[in-house]
Amino acid sequence: MSNQRSFFFNVDWLTVLLYLALCVIGWFNIHAAVFDESHPSIIDASTNYGKQFIYINVSIVIAIIILLLENRFLTALAPAFYVVTVLLLILVLLIGRNVGGNQAWINIGGGFRLQPSEFAKFATCLLLARYLSSVNVKVTEVKSFVIAAGIILLPMVLIKLQPDDGSTLVFCSLIFVLYREGLSSYFLIIIGILITLFLTSQVFNELYIIAVIAVITGLFAITIKRNRALVFKIIAGAVISIAFVLIAKPLYNHGLKSHQRARIDIVLGLTKDNRGVGYNQNQSKIAIGSGRLWGKGYLQGTQTKYAFVPEQSTDFIFCTIGEEWGFAGSVVVLGLYLFLILRIVMIAERQRAPFSRIYGYGVASILFFHVVINIAMAIGLMPVIGIPLPFISYGGSSLLSFTILLFILVKLDSNRMGIV
Known part of the structure; x- marks a missing residue:
């Protein structure tokens, strides 16, 4: 009885x-988003919202099972x-069902499908945690x-072959x-610089970018001229950056598919195609903007009701949140996500076991x-790459995988005091 009581109080109920x-x-x-007047009940299993109700209940059952497992x-x-x-x-590459251009689904009968790429996320996190927490393993x-x-x-390559760029x-x-x-931290800095150079190379002439790199390098070299080793590293970095700028456009033109380039061009402001490639994103921005401060009200969204936004x-x-609940509702949702992610980081930091x-x-x-990425995509700050909004987007595989991902951590945390 004491163990059950201890378990109850140790679970992070927040x-x-x-x-x-x-x-x-x-x-x-x-x-x-998909309201059907002929099926008004929110638990009607013949509709997507009825199916989501089933997915939520199944996910809660799975969450309880995870909490009852041994660490x-x-x-x-x-x-x-x-x-x-x-x-x-x-297996999905061999017998998977193609949906929206991606062969990412396995039919399991009864109108239900399984998306393995969603479950690869928690499986990869588990194995990565086990490996990095092993004795004598140092990521440096x-x-x-x-x-x-x-x-x-490994899972990235297999998912890319589907091809599902968002999940990759x-x-x-x-x-x-x-x-x-x-x-x-140099790895993060280098990645950030390369992404910035790649995108700016599509907007500005390469000569302008190279000139800016040369000026910045010269200023740094003059400022720290006494530290020759650091000056050499800065100059070497500048040379690599210039070389990358020169190959950025060929990489962009030949390394990406035409629809991928079109989506990026729209976000960068290089093209405008509100009736074609940019239609979904443009309609999404209209819907969100039309909600204003307090929104139009539940089931009152015109963009939503008349299905102007595909994949809504x-x-x-x-x-849908932006249109029907407005800026206020959007802020509440963002606040919940922010609170949840910060809570997860806090939980991670208080663990005694490196694995956890x-x-x-x-x-x-x-x-x-x-x-x-999902919210930035919806408001036009990122290209459309097709990834769900955790716990909110429709989909059984998505909801179940995020539930498993989160509740494994909740379970590990509940037993943290028992780890020496």
Whole structure:
């Protein structure tokens, strides 16, 4: 009895309440996004909102099961989870169903489908946490870094072959886990510089960018001229940057598909195509803007009601929130996400076991990436890449995988005081 009482009090119920609040918000907004007057009941199983109700209940049952498991079960079976998801990712390439141009789904009958790429997220976090928490493993060493990178890259490559670019990019967020475990901040700085140079090279003439790099390099060299080693590194970095600028446009033109370039061009302001490639994003911005401060009210959104925004219950669910609940409702949702992610980081930092801490940062990184990219996509700050809004977007695989991802951490945290 004392163990059950201890377990009850050790569970982070605030995180659980945040999870339930986001699930309920998602359910009601899916109801609004695809509302059918001939099926008004929000629990009608023949509709997407009725199915989401089923998914929420199944997810809660799975969450309870996870909370009843032993921590040793999660750590011991981390490699098995990873292998199973990798096999499913291979299987989906062979027999998967093509939906929206991506062969990412496996039919499981009864109108339900499984998306293995969603489950690969928590499996990768588990194995990465197990490896990095092993004795004598340091991410600052080349061998350890290569193995950790391989754990992340394998599912990325298989998902890219589907091809599902959005889910592929999600795994890039795990670099923050490596950074927390000791990876030099120079890696993040270099990645940030390369992304900036790549994008600016599409907007400005290469000669202007090279001139700016040369001026900045010269100013740094003059300022720290006594430190010859640092000057040499800065000059070497400038040379590499200039070389990258020169190959950025050929990479952009030949390395990306035409529809990918078109989406990026729209965000960068290079083209405007509100009737074609930019239609979804433009309609999403109209819907969000029309909500103003307090929104039009539940089931009153005209953009939503007349289905102007495609994929409104999945990738563009945030525009339903913006239209019907306005700026105020959007801020509440963003506040819940911010609170949840900060709570997860706090939970990760208070862990005694390295495995739990590393896994916690994996959860925070993936949720942060999903939220930022999805909402930025809906308001036109990022290209459309098609990733769901955690706990809110319609989809059984998405909701179930995010539930497992989060509640494994809640379970690990509930037992933190028992770890020496």
